[in-house]
Amino acid sequence: MKAKITLAKEFRIGDIDKRIYGSFIEHLGRAVYGGIYEPGHPTADENGLRQDVIELVKKLNVPVVRYPGGNFVSGYNWEDGVGPVESRPKRLDLAWGTTEPNTFGTNEFMQWCKKANAECMMAVNLGTRGPDEARNLVEYCNHKSGSYWSDLRRSHGVEEPHNIKLWCLGNEMDGGWQMGAKTAVEYGRTALEASKLMKWTSPGIETVLCGSSSRNMSTFGKWEAETLEIAYDSIDYVSLHQYYGNHDDDVMSFLARSLEVDDFIYSIICTCDYVKARKRSKKTINLSFDEWNVWYHSNNAPFEKWSMAPALLEDIYNFEDALLVGSLLITLLRHCDRVKIACLAQLVNVIAPIFTKTGGGVFEQTTYFPFMHLSNYGRGSALLPLVDCPKYDCKAFTDVPYIETIATYDEENEEMAIFCVNKSLDENVVLDVNLMDFDGYKPVEFISMDGYDKKDENTFDNIKVKPHGNPLPSIDGTKLEAELKPFSWNVIRLKKA
Ligand code: AHR
Numbered sequence: 001m002k003a004k005i006t007l008a009k010e011f012r013i014g015d016i017d018k019r020i021y022g023s024f025i026e027h028l029g030r031a032v033y034g035g036i037y038e039p040g041h042p043t044a045d046e047n048g049l050r051q052d053v054i055e056l057v058k059k060l061n062v063p064v065v066r067y068p069g070g071n072f073v074s075g076y077n078w079e080d081g082v083g084p085v086e087s088r089p090k091r092l093d094l095a096w097g098t099t100e101p102n103t104f105g106t107n108e109f110m111q112w113c114k115k116a117n118a119e120c121m122m123a124v125n126l127g128t129r130g131p132d133e134a135r136n137l138v139e140y141c142n143h144k145s146g147s148y149w150s151d152l153r154r155s156h157g158v159e160e161p162h163n164i165k166l167w168c169l170g171n172e173m174d175g176g177w178q179m180g181a182k183t184a185v186e187y188g189r190t191a192l193e194a195s196k197l198m199k200w201t202s203p204g205i206e207t208v209l210c211g212s213s214s215r216n217m218s219t220f221g222k223w224e225a226e227t228l229e230i231a232y233d234s235i236d237y238v239s240l241h242q243y244y245g246n247h248d249d250d251v252m253s254f255l256a257r258s259l260e261v262d263d264f265i266y267s268i269i270c271t272c273d274y275v276k277a278r279k280r281s282k283k284t285i286n287l288s289f290d291e292w293n294v295w296y297h298s299n300n301a302p303f304e305k306w307s308m309a310p311a312l313l314e315d316i317y318n319f320e321d322a323l324l325v326g327s328l329l330i331t332l333l334r335h336c337d338r339v340k341i342a343c344l345a346q347l348v349n350v351i352a353p354i355f356t357k358t359g360g361g362v363f364e365q366t367t368y369f370p371f372m373h374l375s376n377y378g379r380g381s382a383l384l385p386l387v388d389c390p391k392y393d394c395k396a397f398t399d400v401p402y403i404e405t406i407a408t409y410d411e412e413n414e415e416m417a418i419f420c421v422n423k424s425l426d427e428n429v430v431l432d433v434n435l436m437d438f439d440g441y442k443p444v445e446f447i448s449m450d451g452y453d454k455k456d457e458n459t460f461d462n463i464k465v466k467p468h469g470n471p472l473p474s475i476d477g478t479k480l481e482a483e484l485k486p487f488s489w490n491v492i493r494l495k496k497a
Contacts (some may be wrong), residue, residue: 003389003429005418007407008436013382014337016408018063019166021375022121023347024291025109026070028096029312034358035348036112037104041359048104049112052362056354057116057347060368061375066121066168066290066343067109071095073171074127074179078137081105083156092306094179099308106141107153110162119165121208121290121343124194126170126187127180131194135201138167142202166206166341168290169194169231172213172241174223184223188230195234206236208288208341214242215264221271228275228285237288237341240268243351244324245296251320251454253396255423258327258404260397265289265335288341289332294321294367295351309358313350317365319465319487320454326370326489327404327421333374333382334406344371363458366465369449370419373467373491377417380410385418389429403429403484414496416441422484425454433492435478441494443480446470450488467491 025031039048068076072095080089080102088102106122113120122141124134136149141162143150150161169191173182182190187210195207209231212220224238242264246254265287272285295315303310317325325344332342348354353368385407391399404421416438422429435441447467456465473482473492484490 001390001402001424001427001429002432003387003403004432004434005405006386006434006436007383007418007438009383009409009438011383011385012409013334013384015381016333016336016379017340018379019341020332020336020339021062021371022064022066022290022341022343023060023062024066024070024343024345025068025347026350027068027072027076027093027100028070028346028350029314030309030349030356030358031346031352032104033101033309035356037108038358047108047111049115050356053348053354053356054115056362056364056368057118060353060372062116062118062347064119064121064166064341064343065113065116065347066123069095069123069171071171071178073123073125076125077129078106078125078133082107082140082153096312097305098310099306101308107156107158120162121166121168121341122164123168123171124198126173126190126194127178130190131197134194135197138198138201138205142205164205166208167198168208168210168239169235170210173210174217174219175213184219184226185230188227191227192231192234195231199234207234208237208239208290209235211238211240211268215260221267224268224271225275228272229278232275232279232281232285233283235285237286238268238272240264240287240289241291243291243293243295245294246320247296250395251425252392252394252400252423254320255324255327256394256397256400257324258331259400261328261331262334265331265339269335269338286340287335287338289339290341290343291345292328292342293345293351294324298351314355315351316355316457317367318454319366319449319452319456322366322370322449322465323421323423323487323489325367326374326419329371329374330404330406330419330421333378333408334384336382357460361460363460363463364466365458366456369467370489373447374419377491377493378408378419380408380412383407383409403431416494418492420484420490420492422486422488422490424486426486428486429484431482431484433480433482435480438494439478440496442475442497443472443492444495445491445493446472446482447491448485448488450485454487
């Protein structure tokens with residue numbers, strides 16, 4: 001089949017906030033213990049941080065990592081995780097039915113962030129706790145010295161403040177499964193007061209209000225409108241969470257989910273702007289899509305209740321999952337004028353692109369690669385291509401374009417990249433690109449992932465699904481032609497000659 005895309009510098013959607021390539025580490029399963037932290041592991045440094053994992057995180061180029069939860073944070077006493085390790089209490093984690101040893105906490109995570117070249121997006125507990133503990137944590141992390149909590153940090157051997165800029169006001173507070181779940185009014189008030197106190201403690205920080213736990217919640221939309229109505233003036237972002245699964249083994253519907261994400265984002269933008277209009281405010285609230293991924297392979301895996309760091313939510317991803325992850329990231333970029341932060345949930349072991357064996361090796365899951373390509377090459381601003389391509393109908397959607405695409409333009413380095421998923425199971429796409437005013441730009445690399453069965457997976461011994469290079473696409477002036485293999489992920493990089 002044939003597809004045409006047209007690109008011009010004027011088709012700019014917005015600057016890409018690098019935090020759109022964020023991720024997430026929760027005290028859940030083996031994300032922390034046996035994931036990023038494993039004293040005694042052959043690659044662990046003097047602080048117990050696994051260097052083999054850090055190397056893969058660095059290649060992903062993740063600029064921000066949300067921590068410590070997730071559902072976990074809604075029962076977390078952050079004070080349990082600081083100070084001498086031998087006096088830290090073991091606690092029951094009611095979110096996941098496990099025991100939390102607290103041998104890893106705030107300062108250890110900040111150490112890890114430094115090594116992984118990432119900033120921390122810290123979540124506070126607004127479930128079982130409230131504004132007071134939240135502002136104490138901000139003081140502990142961000143105040144230089146001369147106050148109780150900042151001096152406590154210094155007494156813990158951390159002289160300089162962490163200066164954490166980005167803070168989540170709880171997690172999924174509308175969900176019945178959440179410790180301390182709240183009504184919209186209860187949460188709106190709590191979030192407003194917490195955000196206010198946190199910002200008074202550390203001016204310049206940004207806060208994220210919890211949106212609905214997912215688009216499927218019965219209160220979706222109403223929750224955002226009501227909580228924003230209350231907390232609008234103090235907060236900066238509203239969160240979105242959503243996970244996807246191919247439960248019916250219907251791959252064409254599965255890959256069409258990006259259309260739903262498009263709608264989801266658009267509804268939240270409208271809701272934010274509705275409240276803005278009602279308030280006659282000049283402030284715009286942006287979006288933090290701080291949990292998104294494929295999650296369904298590991299549902300209902302048995303584990304021993306109250307054990308420490310059991311294997312939980314350990315999805316092993318296949319090739320079709322990688323194509324959806326690529327499509328979803330492209331969709332996020334299409335909204336980069338409003339989606340400023342997004343976190344692939346999660347980063348290591350727990351529904352993650354990086355998978356470890358406790359005491360053993362590590363490997364890149366299939367989903368690792370599209371994320372790595374976008375995070376490394378999708379910088380600068382995003383351009384909305386004009387797309388003319390065949391469409392398909394499936395059970396869940398009609399008129400789904402066979403190709404999912406976005407272009408990014410890094411003006412400073414005179415580089416651009418075109419990212420493209422061909423969703424057709426059996427047809428090549430001859431892609432005709434009209435580069436309009438990108439005169440003098442020439443392809444320098446054409447990477448793809450193709451030729452796999454949709455259920456192919458990677459393992460410790462065999463990274464079967466991985467990217468490979470291709471001959472460069474042909475170019476004649478500003479007309480580029482590339483062939484996209486059936487069911488493939490593609491990256492075409494160009495540079496001004
Ligand atoms: O990422 C796994 C869980 O999914 C998180 O703890 C929670 O916020 C969401 O429901």
